Amino acid sequence: MHTSSTAAKFEPRKQPSGLLDSLLEAAGDIVLRVTLGGQVRAASRRALSLTGVEIDGRPVVSLVHDVDQPALRNALVSTGANGGANVVEARFRCGERDIWFELRIGLLASGDDAPLLIIGRDMSAQHATEERLRHMATHDALTELPNRVLLSDRIRMVIANARRSGQGFAVATIGLDGFKKVNDGLGHAIGDAVLRMAAGRLRRTLRDSDTLARVGGDEFVAVLPGSSNEPQIKLVTGRLMAALQSPFEIDGHTIYLAGSIGVATYPEHAEDEVRLVTLADTAMSRAKETGKARAVTYSPRDQGPPEHDISLEAAMFNAVREGEFQLYYQPIVDARNRTIEGFETLMRWKHPTLGMVPPVRFIPIAETNGLINLLGAWALKAACMQIRQFEEVAGRELYISVNISPRQFRSDKFLTVLDDALALSGTPGSKLVLEITEGTLMVDPVHAESVLAKMAERGARIAIDDFGTGYSSLAYLKRFPISVLKVDRAFVKDLPGAEKDAAICNAVLDLAKHLDLSVVAEGVETEAQLAWLDKLGCHYVQGYLTGKPMPAHVAVAALTENLYTELLPHDLPAGKP
Numbered sequence: 001m002h003t004s005s006t007a008a009k010f011e012p013r014k015q016p017s018g019l020l021d022s023l024l025e026a027a028g029d030i031v032l033r034v035t036l037g038g039q040v041r042a043a044s045r046r047a048l049s050l051t052g053v054e055i056d057g058r059p060v061v062s063l064v065h066d067v068d069q070p071a072l073r074n075a076l077v078s079t080g081a082n083g084g085a086n087v088v089e090a091r092f093r094c095g096e097r098d099i100w101f102e103l104r105i106g107l108l109a110s111g112d113d114a115p116l117l118i119i120g121r122d123m124s125a126q127h128a129t130e131e132r133l134r135h136m137a138t139h140d141a142l143t144e145l146p147n148r149v150l151l152s153d154r155i156r157m158v159i160a161n162a163r164r165s166g167q168g169f170a171v172a173t174i175g176l177d178g179f180k181k182v183n184d185g186l187g188h189a190i191g192d193a194v195l196r197m198a199a200g201r202l203r204r205t206l207r208d209s210d211t212l213a214r215v216g217g218d219e220f221v222a223v224l225p226g227s228s229n230e231p232q233i234k235l236v237t238g239r240l241m242a243a244l245q246s247p248f249e250i251d252g253h254t255i256y257l258a259g260s261i262g263v264a265t266y267p268e269h270a271e272d273e274v275r276l277v278t279l280a281d282t283a284m285s286r287a288k289e290t291g292k293a294r295a296v297t298y299s300p301r302d303q304g305p306p307e308h309d310i311s312l313e314a315a316m317f318n319a320v321r322e323g324e325f326q327l328y329y330q331p332i333v334d335a336r337n338r339t340i341e342g343f344e345t346l347m348r349w350k351h352p353t354l355g356m357v358p359p360v361r362f363i364p365i366a367e368t369n370g371l372i373n374l375l376g377a378w379a380l381k382a383a384c385m386q387i388r389q390f391e392e393v394a395g396r397e398l399y400i401s402v403n404i405s406p407r408q409f410r411s412d413k414f415l416t417v418l419d420d421a422l423a424l425s426g427t428p429g430s431k432l433v434l435e436i437t438e439g440t441l442m443v444d445p446v447h448a449e450s451v452l453a454k455m456a457e458r459g460a461r462i463a464i465d466d467f468g469t470g471y472s473s474l475a476y477l478k479r480f481p482i483s484v485l486k487v488d489r490a491f492v493k494d495l496p497g498a499e500k501d502a503a504i505c506n507a508v509l510d511l512a513k514h515l516d517l518s519v520v521a522e523g524v525e526t527e528a529q530l531a532w533l534d535k536l537g538c539h540y541v542q543g544y545l546t547g548k549p550m551p552a553h554v555a556v557a558a559l560t561e562n563l564y565t566e567l568l569p570h571d572l573p574a575g576k577p
């Protein structure tokens with residue numbers, strides 16, 4: 001057989017031998033002889049063992065991955081026709097896996113029935129390195145999730161698809177609440193473990209078609225194709241939050257975290273990738289500002305009320321069953337002799353993973369879904385029972401102040417609930433102060449008038465809570481049987497320096513004197529505030545200075561030991577487990 005220089009020593013045969021063959025075999029290369037029509041006529045041992053199939057007579061293109069077949073076919077045709085050498089890269093099908101080969105194709109002397117010579121060099125190691133580099137450039141090393149680079153590619157791709165299909169999608173930014181404390185308090189190794197675990201949990205919540213990226217220390221972004229309406233978004237964000245809420249057990253530490261989520265949708269909020277992520281971020285900041293552990297959808301009216309929090313709502317029903325609600329008691333003190341006159345009951349929700357959820361977060365939800373009727377009735381009953389123990393240990397008369405929400409006040413069952421609480425506890429109505437806001441009275445003044453009259457019949461006193469913040473007209477003070485004005489903390493906090501606030505407090509006290517109402521100043525935090533108020537004739541104060549809200553047993557201790565101010569335990573900070 002006559003062949004050109006390179007191929008001269010290459011004897012095509014099914015079991016090749018000879019020096020060059022041996023060298024080629026040793027180098028891990030594969031050698032094939034192929035007809036001009038592309039059929040394999042002979043193959044080196046390695047080619048045979050790699051492909052693991054009978055390759056004699058088969059089209060050589062059938063040995064490579066479908067995707068690589070056209071390039072190989074073109075190269076064979078081109079070399080066959082023009083004689084020039086061609087190089088292509090192709091994945092050889094080697095059993096279960098594909099191996100990258102660089103295939104050099106040359107033409108042997110004419111007259112040979114298999115004049116095409118293919119020498120393939122195994123490129124898998126190089127490809128693995130390139131793949132690794134590509135992965136490193138596009139993924140976060142700690143969690144193996146896509147990074148910002150890949151995220152932005154993916155969002156652009158999803159935008160392109162959404163344009164074609166007309167189907168919207170959502171981008172959700174997820175921040176871990178409480179992560180900084182973990183990192184600072186327990187060290188970076190544990191912090192990293194938490195992040196890896198959180199990433200895994202979030203990823204498992206999502207579908208394969210969703211993208212989850214890590215874009216910062218404790219920040220993730222999820223791209224959710226096809227999820228663009230409220231119910232879909234609520235479902236996904238609810239699941240994401242739930243995934244973060246179960247405790248993280250790491251190295252003997254039980255760590256509680258939560259997630260704040262911000263959502264922006266395409267095309268409603270934005271149509272480009274950068275803006276979508278920015279708006280989702282804005283919404284997440286709002287979720288954090290308005291109490292954390294919640295999902296907020298971006299809204300252009302940034303000042304608007306926080307969106308309804310569905311995951312918290314679901315947890316509330318559970319909390320009622322599990323008895324996670326408690327009452328705390330904050331002393332109301334006579335500034336002249338620092339004696340406790342009564343207590344205001346303030347509801348607390350001790351969530352097993354979120355820690356103390358403040359009432360500003362759960363009362364509005366309970367108000368919306370009606371759960372407030374149940375919670376309010378329980379609070380009223382518990383407070384009426386509690387006051388008896390307080391009086392017993394104090395050995396004197398005290399009163400108990402209970403907040404009544406607008407919905408509770410409007411409910412037809414309210415008076416029955418009140419009667420039950422008084423009857424069950426045996427507490428006379430006169431021990432009770434019911435705190436309502438101006439807004440509650442003004443929704444339906446005619447109805448309010450009759451309910452208030454019935455409350456007064458039972459001996460209960462009515463206090464206007466947060467006085468001065470709700471309503472501009474004061475005429476209602478004459479019309480309704482009101483006994484107490486609780487001056488809102490807003491007017492107290494900058495005393496005694498703030499002139500306007502001082503003027504308002506003065507006016508309220510003057511008004512109260514003329515209408516024969518008593519006044520309680522809320523939110524008194526400093527001795528200077530207390531002294532100023534006392535001097536002006538506002539003797540009843542409630543605030544951190546004279547006692548933070550506290551559980552009943554601590555209130556009992558406060559009554560017996562006569563402990564005030566700094567000795568009293570602090571109200572548990574919100575959000576701490």
Ligand code: C2E
Pocket residue numbers: 330345346347348358359360363376379403404405435465466489522523524525542543544545549571
């Ligand atoms: P509120 O009735 O005006 O209660 C006073 C709030 O001021 C309480 O907040 C109390 O912890 C806080 N506070 C008291 N002294 C100070 C102080 O010196 N400095 C500062 N910065 N704050 C002070 P909390 O307990 O978070 O309750 C918030 C609101 O939630 C209450 O405002 C009330 O409107 C509502 N709420 C609480 N418990 C109940 C309840 O059982 N039923 C109903 N319907 N509403 C409740």
Ligand code: MG
Pocket residue numbers: 344403435465
């Ligand atoms: Mg109150």
Ligand code: MG
Pocket residue numbers: 465466486488522
């Ligand atoms: Mg108040």
